[in-house]
Amino acid sequence: MEIETTTAANGTQGDNFKSSVLSSVDIIVIVLYFIVTLAVGLWASRSSSRRSVKGYFLAGRSMSWLPVGASLFASNIGTGHFIGLAGTGAANGIAIGSFEWIAPYLILLLGWVFLPVYVSCGVYTMPEYLRKRYGGQRLRIAMSVISMMLYVLTKIAVDIYAGALFIQLALGINMYLAIVSLLVVASVYTILGGLKAVIYTDTMQTVVMLIGGVLVMAMSFAKIGGYNVLEERYMNAIPKTTIDSWGTSNSTTCGVPRADSFHIFRDAVDSDLPWPGMLSGIFLLGTWYWCTDQVIVQRALASNSIQHAKGGCVLAGFLKLIPMYIIVMTGMVSRVLFPDEVACVEPSECERVCQNPEGCSNIAYPKLVLEVLPTGLRGIMVAAMLSALMSSLTSIFSSTSTIFTLDIWTRIRKTATEKEQLIVGKITVVLLVAISILWIPILLTSAGGQLFIYLQGIQSALGPPIFAIYFYGILFPRINEKGAFWGLIVGFSGGIIRLILDFSHKAPPCGDDEYRPAILFKINYLYVSSIVFAASTIVIFTVSYLTAPPKEKELYGTTWKTIHKRMAESHGRKPSLEERVVVEPSENVEPESNEMVEKKEEDINNDYRAETDQSKPSEYHLSDLYEDEGYAFWLNAIAISLIIITTFLMGYYG
Template identity: 35%
Template sequence: MVPLDSLDWIAIAAYFLILAGIVVWVISKKQSNTEDYFLAGRNVGWFVVGASIFASNIGSEHVVGLAGAGAGDKLPMLIYEIQAWVVLILGWVFLPFYKRSGVFTMPEFLEKRFDARSRWVLSIFSIIAYVLTKISVTIYAGGVVVSALLGIDFWTGAIATVVLTGLYTVLGGMKAVVYTETLQAIILVLGAGALTFIGLDAVGGWESMKETVSPQYLNMWRPATDPDFPWPSLLITSTIVGVWYWCTDQYIVQRALTARNIKEGRRGTIFGALLKLLPVFLFLIPGIIALTLKMRGELHWENPDEAFPVLMSNLLPSGLRGLVAAGLLAALMSSLASVFNSCSTLFTVDIYKKLRPNTPEKQLVRTGQIATVVIVIIGIIWIPIMANISGVLYEYLQKVQSYIAPPITAVFLLGIFYKRINALGAFVTLVVGLIAAAARIVLELIKDDLNPNGFLFAVGDVNFLTFGAWFFLFCVLLVTIVSLLSSIPSMEKVKSLTFQTITAEDKADNKASYNWKDILVSVLVLGAVAWVMIIFNGR
């Protein structure tokens, strides 16, 4: 690692000064009610919505994990980064139902579609899952990145970023989060994009790089018999996880809900889908470049997770290196800010307000701020636990998500597409599904102590992608069968919340919310996804 110099520190300082200016401006605006604090007053334009969606998604685990996947022969994981087409599903399919229902949170939507039981299950589970996965993994990865970039120890880097991010999230709420994320998205794209171009030039271009690592290395499609990434299971399970993450998870959907109307929200998701194509070029390809230079003896790193920061410090000139460092700090802070705000929203709106429905708006905002502080403290407590995690960070994340996504995806998809799905079917599927997901994680951890010929070992040992695909089918059958064997839901309950009950007036309003430009850009995004799938086919 080449240490940062004076110009680099000037670039980093400039970034933080601009960030502080945005936060001060937001705090100066009055935020006395929950709509202002948690959804930025529902008055955000498409550019900020799209940039916020992108910045929320891109965290330090991408820098550590996705670049590491490129440098460590795990290219099939790329499929999770070309899910721009799933982001389009959020805008074209799900968002009209969410905006029409006027909800703040995804659990709240489940209550409107089903009943309070499903809301409670999803609220509590989501908060626990955020703390155990998103917050802890982001803090750990962030500590690694910050300590490597700034030359400080892991603990100092991790705690400083958590406290700083928590501070502006508490004070500024959702408005501070989405506007700072817009700045962070711009810096991240410019900085990491510069590294990709300079890196490709350093290795002699794409074809020269391909010759060094071999064309087969660049193949994301493994045979159906591959023990790690069989392509049918990879395609199916990544889609299930994608629908859960992009279309039903509070962490992402909350950004689309801040839009002033369906038109701005949909355009925001289309813009977010365009930006979602960039991580392939911003992180994965730099990882492959780092591997190429290592194979040629021009670069050295011990662990694939070190590939991106080592490449950055050795290839970039002074000043630009500081800009990229600021971009990586931006990635860390935007992810943390998003999950802090989403957790406080879920706790305040779905738990505290349900228990105390007559609480004044100002007190709800204060409760949200306190909840954020508590979550920041829990995140810090988790640092030593996450410090023991292995280097396969990105794969670890996808494994956990492959187990928790199927029941939630099944309930939301069928809940919107099939009016016969009722509250009992949704509740049973969420409870059984989440218990089964927890059981699979435990069995995977203890399988070495189980009988190799036993049923429990077989369940814990099956490929995580294959398990995810079959688990989703089980959840679809469960929610359907339980619903058909129990009472028909009231039509008042499902009115305008499923495709089968949407009114002619709602259809007309939705049709008026887009034009040919929105359709054209969406088609271009789909074409770009297909192109990426083709160029990474090992030929």
């Protein structure tokens, strides 16, 4: 095929990409995309409740299952996924897709286990839940700072790098101008409309991403002769430099596809994704991400009922089955079509091809878009990539501003009015844009190798301790604030040490002798997540059982066990004050005067009277937790079918 002969022989890779100028039709498609995106965002912002904290940060809790599910998926599948997953698929095969196929189990865990507790507490942010569950301020503030740091260093950093790489290669324009423009547009409707604008644009962008991804997949597979020949052709997709070296009696395997490229479950010791680490490590990383991450949980909390939240989780779970095909395997097709560029191994050759001596697998997806898609469709896919970047960035801007405003600013300014909180939230978005722009030069010099593995390596070291304090807090009432705090600190410190060792000992080039400490190359990053989680677990339980337990009334409505007491309240009587209020730990609650108690009782009575008005259900009664039995049956049945399908796919490709 003609496209298979396309190499870097005609000049530098940069010159090749700049020659792939988008046509006027492509430009029109991209411009129309921006216009429609802004229109949808502005429309949603005009209809959203921007004058209240609940309306701005949780979309007034008025969203149905469809936009919630689409937003969950779009918030996760960013430009980093398109470039990172396709790149690692091109380099190592389908195993990286296990991150996508384990996700449906974890998304269901969010809807059926974690979310009812969050709704019961009436929280806006994840650190706020920690405050209500454990009491005190240090854990909530520590988590707020850690979360914002992780957002800047991983989410924003990875998305901007991936977006910068794609735009530079695809459009051939000044990268800084392109990124600044995208960040400005992304921040405009986040600032104007809050979460509701983000969720509606996420829904639109999900459609664009799926259509564009399917188009690239279909046309790429057509170029190689279909899905049935992928394995044979991929296993023979070897760069010319490696083949030439064989003629000199060099038996190098550098650049040769892995023998287990088409297997998900790989050797437990020597593989890139050992199967025990995959099952345990991805479970820990994924549950931290899907069940405790502010960006994700905020979308589910915006649902108008627990049933719509569960429906959104089911939809997102089904959508997560798709990236294995439209991203991972499509990246493998890119290696088949462009082995000399995508699979390059010689540092000097990789430097010439993509200005990165570590490897060029990250160009797998942009290469397909530029050289496989025809005019017009190329513009649609560029728009899809831009939509992925926009979706991810706007989600992060919205969620991070929520954390800063409600968890940090309100501690600095305890008398802050609701209007002030809204202003601070919008200013936070502007500051995040500025930080992101300043971070671009650092990203261009530090990001190398396989983007998705880089991201997961960081998260495997830092995510499990965070997951531990939420997981044990929800399921084990005996865990207290002291145990959770020190478990977080010890686990997080261990993860930081691992990252410092990783970044200070660069992996040797392929074929060179290993010189790093054995702890780095013998212990896979997925095993690190299990080790860090185990360390946090030991500290959490040891400290908790050596110190005073929380009082039962302080746990009311904040654990899986105690929310069922609230859900069991009868509709025919007025619950007592003790039954109706989530009492935070007494060591951090100021004594109340008789007047304060009487006023609280009066407020509760007023809320209870409001419950009799069906048009205005009270938040105190947690009506969001009550489910229609008929809908619940079908939701559970569909969720079980999702589990069966996912398990079948994992076994089929195992």
